Amino acid sequence: MATFRAEVFQNEFLPDGGTDVHAIVTVSAEGVGGAATTGGGVAEIIMIDTSGSMTGPMLAAAKHAAQVAVDHIPDGTWFAIVSGSHVAQRVFPYPNAPVAIVQMEPAAREEAKRAVSRLGAQGGTAMSTWLRLADQIFATQPAATQRHAILLTDGKNESEPRAQLTSTIQAVTGRFQCDARGVGERWQVDELREIATALLGTVELIADPADIARDFQSLLRTSLSRGVADAQLRVWTPQGGQVLFVRQVAPTVEDLTSRRTAVTPLIGAYPTGAWADESRDYHVAVRVPSKNVGAEQLAARVQVAVADEVVASGLVKAAWSDDASLTARISPEVAHYTGQAELASVIQEGLAAKAAGDEATATVKLGRAVQLAAETGNDEATSKLRRVVEIDDEEHGTVRLKRGASRLDEMALDTASTKTSRVRR
Amino acid sequence: MVGVVTAAPVCPACGEPAADGARFCESCGTPLTSPGATPTDEGAGAGSAAPDGPAAATSPAATAAAGGCRACGGVVAADGYCEQCGARAPAPHDHEEEQPAPHVAGVTDVGVRRRRNEDSMALGVVGDVSVLVVCDGVASAPDSDIASQAAATAARDVLVAGAATVAPGDAAAWSRLLVESGHRADDAARTAVDDAVARTDPPSCTFVAAVVSPQLLVAGWLGDSRVYWLPDAGTPEQLTEDDSVAAELMAGGMSRAAAERSPEAHAITRWLGADAEETTARTVAARPDGPGWVLACSDGLWNYASAPEVVADLLRDAEGRVGADPVALARDLVAWSNASGGHDNVTVALARVAGPPAAGPAPAPDTHVADAGTTPTTRRRPAGSLPGEPDAPAP
CATH class of the missing domain: 1.20.120.1690 (Four Helix Bundle (Hemerythrin (Met), subunit A))
Known part of the structure; x- marks a missing residue:
């Protein structure tokens, strides 16, 4: 049984006339139990760059990594493999297969590895087509609610305008999570960061192609340890108040402010993706109308919601004081x-x-x-x-x-x- | 621009005039629009907001009765804060009233600037003996609110039980009992939280108790909570003498006003709790020569009205406004203290004294029986003159 906890760190004292309240909220999950415990099932898609630049040892290393990944996807997990150049193609299940995604079992594992071994490299790079295909494949299996993809590339997204990639990222945001990996030194950090940030994943450089397999293994381990498919961070502010920003600050900095969806006029929800046994820190900043010295009020309720149920709550307070020794302190x-x-x-x-x-x-x-x-x-x-x-x-x-x-x-x-x-x- | 003059809207909570189109009261922060109003309604402009804007605000009085938020009428969540405006719902102890008999009552209140009420009171009436106990928790020590309530209740119970055995006029016996009640209060304060002894800043509080009967007033105290005798006619008196730095300064010759303004004025030299060294209450007894009020209070009141004449005037004013019901009077004095700034928690307890029985021997006016029956406790004083102490005036 997964349990969430929210702990608030702040200095609630504001000087006379003060309006801005800052707090760090540490959200921790315990007893999550791994992806196997998720009700609807888990789906993994591996996207391998097969543009012309991959030709040679880079492609060999990528193919090997994909095969190692297939070995580490447990039986019963939905999976598919996509190869990407200026177009995207489903590698497994085979393009002529009646279904776009299958559950892992020993025969499928062997067949998928064989399909990967036949991959060759040619063409350009248009990652929007890869993301769109992955999205379409996930969509054919709606029961698999915990959806995770890995995208590996070695180059710049040169076969399409940047705006095309951006609009596709926006279109698939919230539909699956994606970790992005760049191998070698010819890819663009900002392009992969845009994908990973929007799709609640990580971005990493893999300098040596020999390290791809180990990285894929670790990505899968992390993904499969996540037993809560999707949690929201909710921030309530009082009437007349406003959210200045909501930012994940640990383990990485991710600005969530623009990701708000309204739950009620006073409550906004921010996506946090799937959770393993872990803790993350959020920096929440709100502005409330100033009150008289001596007044105390709630400046924000920071809650964690899973499947629309609030599972943890932390209180961010504002207390106006004329004691400078209280108001001047900044929370460490x-x-x-x-x-x-x-x-x-x-x-x-x-x-x-x-x-x-x-x-x-x-x-x-x-x-x-x-x-x-x-x-x-x-x-x-x-x-x-x-x-x-x-x-x-x-x-x-x-x-x-x-x-x-x-x-x-x-x-x-x-x-x-x-x-x-x-x-x- | 249209030259329409509308009646100035006022805040439904505090009555302050509200600026035209304002969404929140400038004075108290209460939302001026109804809780359900959407931002677009409010954004319609000051002119169009007038007809159904502030006038449509939910009456806090009406919704407070239904358990809603005192500030805006919204729903108070389980976490104790309003779901609409975030105002903190008052804790039960923020404001409490007690009236064990028609002539005895007390009110304790969190005040304006403090977030928790650390003051506590406990009252009792046995026959024609009334018991008033006020304990003021030391705000800098966590959980002092718990200690002060435990101490006040323990002392009251000792005094109420004693009323069965002690003659109402026996000043020496009552003084001994007051000292005993102070010790029991101290025991209660020390054990109010399990780990009090282990803490560097254990919960602690002041102590003042008054036993009031028609022929005798006896008070015992540690710290700076006070008992005043406020006769209907004659000279009002502060019966207790604070255990505080300010009192030491005054004893050294400084004026009351100057001493109470000094930076250390509120440092008390004796108290109850795990870190208290000396917990034998000093006592004082007096025989009333006519009807009047005994008033026990925390410094939340005397911060704004210290000299006995000022307190007496305040009480007389209040009687003129609200009559002679002690709970109404206590409430009025608490409200006055809050209106004066409300910097601290405030507790006011009152007992009406009818005056000595007419058949009794006429006592000499103002017969203090100081420390009768007990060993007087000596005040802790530095050997030399206090820093900042003016030269003692020539006698």
């Missing part, structure tokens, strides 16, 4: 994650400036990133930053851009930018 949790969110954006902005040839901006932004990573104890970010900049003074964020930093190092920094370190308690 809020401070930590505010820094981590800024870290993610300065890394991305710094790398974008560097790519555009604006070295001055890149130096300032990445310097700030070095400073924030040190302040918030994000050692992974610090070590990745070290490969891109020379650090003269960590505390003050004084850096120089490293001459000859490799594109892979920059991409590794970029893809990892949204990963946060947990607040030390």
Whole structure:
């Protein structure tokens, strides 16, 4: 039996006239029990890039990884394999099969591996067609409510306009979750990040094709450990109040603000996808009308809902005080994650400036990133930053851009930018 | 622009005039539109909002009776906050009234600026003996509200039980019993929460108790909660003498006003609880020479009315407005204190004294029997003069 808990960390005291309330809400799930316990069933689709650029060892590694993945999908799980270039094609079940998705069993496993072994590489890259086909395949098995896909590519989405990809991502958002993986150094971090963010997945760089199989295995393990198919984060604000932002801040920074759907005029729901036994932190910021000193009110109820039932609730309060020793304190949790969110954006902005040839901006932004990573104890970010900049003074964020930093190092920094370190308690 | 003049709308909760088109009261934050109104209704513009805008607001008085939110009339959720406006529903102890007999009553209230009522009271009446106990929980120590209630109840029970054996006029015996009630109150405060002894800041509270009969007033106390004797005619008096830094400053010659303004004024030097060192209540006895009121209160009241003459004037004013019912009077004084700022929890308990029996020997006016029957407790005082203490005036 899955149980959820919501814990609120905040300083509820506001000065006279104060309106903005910030809180970190830690949501934890326990006793989830794995995907096998989900009522409707689990579906997995693996999308492999088979554009011309994959030819050679890259395709061989991808095919091997897909076969390893097939070995690790347990019997009874719905699955399909898609190959993608400028068009998408169903590899298994075979294109002429009467059904688009089948349940895993030993014979299907062998046949699927054989189908993968015959894949060849040619053509361009239009990922929107891959996502659309995956969506259509999932849709043929409505009972499988926990839907997860893996997308692997090595290149830029060059065979279609970016807007085409964006509109497709929007069309399939909420229909399945997708982890995106880029192999090598020719793919675009921002393209895969757009897919993964919208589809509640992760984005990672796989520098060495030999590592694809291990990564697929770990993605499947994570996906199959998720026993709650879909949970919503709900935020209630009082009449007259407004949500400033809702952001997942751990394990990664994901802005959910624009993902709101109204449950009632005062309650908005934000998607969080499937859950394993895990905990995630959310930064909720709301604005409420100021009240008299001494007044206390609820600024937000932060709830977790599964299948439209509220399973956990946390209270974010506002209390107006004229005691500066109370109102001046910043919650350490809020401070930590505010820094981590800024870290993610300065890394991305710094790398974008560097790519555009604006070295001055890149130096300032990445310097700030070095400073924030040190302040918030994000050692992974610090070590990745070290490969891109020379650090003269960590505390003050004084850096120089490293001459000859490799594109892979920059991409590794970029893809990892949204990963946060947990607040030390 | 249309030059239509409409009657100024007022907030349904506090009566403050509301700005035209305002959605919330400027003064108290109460929503001025009906809870069901949609933002588009409100966005229709100030002009068109006038006919059915603020006037259509749900009356908080009507909905509060049905268990709704006091601020907006919305539904209060199980978590204690309104589902509509987020206002905190008052906890039961935020405002309590007690009236064990027609001539004895008390009111305790959270005040305006505090979030929890740490004050507690316990009243009792046995024959013509009335018992008033007020304990003010130390706000900086968590769970002091629990300690103060346990202490007040324990002391009241000792005094009520004692009324069966102690003669109403026996000042020495009552003083001993008050000391005993203080010790029992301290036991209760120490054990009110299981781990009190282990805490660095254990729950603690002040203590003041008054035993009132027609021929005798006896009070015992630790801390800065007070008992006043407010005769209908004659000089009002503060019977108790605060165990506080302010009182020490005053004893050193500082004026009441200056002492009570000093930064440490509210630091008490004696209290009840696991970290209290000395818990023998000081006592005082007096014989009333005519009818009047005995008033026991926490500092929530005397913060705004300290000198006995001021308290007496306040009570006389209240009698003029609400009559002689002690619960109405206590309520009026609490409301006055809240209107004066309400910075602290406030508790007011009143017992009416009819005056000594006419046949009795006429007592000398104002016969204090200080610390009668008990060893007087000495106040903790620094050896030298207190910091900030002015030079003692020449006698």
